Amino acid sequence: MGKPDAEGHGPPDGLPDLPPEWGRVVVPDDASALASEAAQVRRELRRAAGRHTGHHALTLPLLVLLVALLTTLAGLLAVTWPRAGRGTDRPSPAPATPPAALTGRALPALDLVDASQAPVPLRGLLPAMIILVDGCPCPERVVEAAAAAPSGVAVITVAGGRTVETPPPANGVRALADPAGGLRAFVGQPARPGTLTALLVDRAGVVTRVLPDLGPVEAYRQDLTALAA
Template sequence: MAGASDNGGWSSDGGSPDDLPDLPEEWGVIVIPDDLSELSDEVEAVREELRLTGPPTRWQRFARRPAIRRVRRLAGKAMRAPVLIISMAVLVTVASLFASAWPGPPRQPAAQRTAATTNESATMLPALELFGDDGRTVPLNRELPAVILLVDGCACAKLVSDTVAAVRPDIAVVTVTSAATASAAITPPTNTTPQALGKTVRSLHDPTGTLRSHLKLGAPDGTATALLVSDDHAKIVKTFPRIASIEDMRPYLAQI
């Protein structure tokens, strides 16, 4: 019987020699065909891979040097910051374009602004000329600050006298009626005459009701209407469409 050396180191039963390891199990069963031409396809595939992975060129060898690889990494990091800045600038520009093109809230029309101005002017005492007891015209805003009492159809003698007593000496009290002469119902009692109190009281007449119409006040209903007017551009500080007692307006007298 031939020894192991007769078969080139392999045992006669086809097993591996004692000094060589076995083939890996993941390779599976390896079958060697009797006709080697059956392996031509595998040979061509291996040759193709070898051609694709041929020897590196001089430039490839230069680029694979450690120093060059470090330079490439540093250059890549240095490029990230400018690219990020440029991207943010582009995003901000696009957002600005969208914001400028996006329709905003509708502007307030000029008609509404005019209406607001008209409402504001309604809080100012109109510069009207009414008639005094002697029939002469008297500017309504001649003496300010003032408490103006519209007393048509009102038995308001007590309200007038209480108002004269409550106001400061620099505040005039003006009564306005539509009658041609002052009504006795609004004449202050003798012991509270303006001269005795150092106050100014005027009685004016508005035959056409211009003041009520301008301030959009209702028709007379048996109660007085009070206007508290400051000397600051004849501003109406408070309006009482119906008032019967001085206590209603007393807290506001300090504002004029």
């Protein structure tokens, strides 16, 4: 409980004692006597608020500048930082080498169609060099193959869908179409633009060689000649 001072003044009953370092505290009867002290307190509060506002006014631009600087540095790092495998993240083209197991397999009994849409059993035309022209007509390559084919070996062009490609002016070229896509499925690789795929099939219906990218005739002349044996 509070103790009275030298003049007998003390805190009201039920209130704690004031700190001794405060000294004597006198509460005037007229509150207007505290006007000067109240004005001084308000001035101190305004000065403190002004300092606080100025601090925030400077802090916001600094934060914006810092964020912009960090964003710029991050963009530079993303461009210049070496990445493993840079330049190799593009999709790789389909391999040009056909499955090794395709050679030595029997050609399936496929029915293709001619220009009049009449069915043509493919195995009835063997031995033959079958050239898939769904990626490229490439008539010059077809003419080379027809000129190199020995007597008794057919050169057959096979287009996708039901439209038969007009054969080039060469002897022994039979133009067909594969509406069901069975021959391309047998090869196991999609058509590639600008590329001819060829199968060499003997009279027994066995695939003797696959040329995923038909090149100069010298690359397959011996295999083509062997089909006539």
